[in-house]
Amino acid sequence: MKYVILIHSNPQPWGHPTGDYLADFQALPQAERDRISGDFERLLTEMQEKGELLGGEALGSPDAARLYRWDAGRAVSGDGPYSEAKEHLAGFFLIDVEDHARAEEIAAVFAGPGETVELRPTMWPGGDDR
Template sequence: MKYVIMIHSNPQPWGHPTSDYLAAHQALPADVRKRLNAEFEQVMTELHANGELLGGEALGDPANARLYRWRDGEPLASDGPYSEAKEHLAGFFLIDVDSQARAEEVAARFSGPDETVELRPLMWPGGDDQ
C-alpha cells in the first residue's frame, strides 16, 4: 500500500530541516532535540532497509511558489503556496508499506513540535484509493 507523508510547517525564516526554524523545537532542551533527530534518522534508516521508502524531497521556499487557478476560461497565476494560510507543505516522503497501521506508525514518527504531518493513501489508476 502506497502512502505519501506530507510535512506541513510554518518556519520563519525559511530553511531545512524545518524543525530547526520552529520556535517550539528551538525551545526544547538540547538533549531532546538530539534525541528527536536521532529518532528521525532511525526511522529513515529503517524505511530504507525495509525497502519501504520510495522517495522524498524537501520543497523549496514557499515564497517562490505559484498557484494556478482557472478563471475566465484560462489559468490565472498568483503567489503561493496556499491562498490564505501561513502553513505550507515543506516536504514529502513516499512509502510503500504492508498496511494502513504500518503507515500510521511511520507517520506518527515524523511529527514534531509545531509541525503537522499528513498521511494520505495514493490512488491507483482509475481513481480508487489503494
C-alpha cells in the same frame, strides 16, 4: 499500500530540517532534540533498508511558489501559496508499507514538536485507494 506523508510548517522563518526553525523544537533541551533527530534518522535508514521509502523532497520557500488556476478557458498563474495561510507544505515523502498500522507508526515519528504531518493514502488512476 502507498501513502504520502505531507510535512506542513510555518513559512517564517523558512528552512530545512523544519524542526530546526520551529520555536517548540528549539525550546527543548539539546538531549531531547538529539533524541528526536536520531529517531528520525534511524527510521529513514530502516525504511530505506526495507524498501518502504520510495522518495521524498524538501520544498523551497513558499515565496517562490506559483499558483495556476483555470479562468475564462485558460490557465492563469499568480503568486502563491495563499498569503493568509499560517502553514505551508514544506516537503513530502512517498512510502509503500505493508499496512495502515505501519504507515501510522511512521507518520508519528515524522511529527516533531511544532510540526503538522498529514498521512494520506495514494489513489490509482481509477480512484481506488491502494
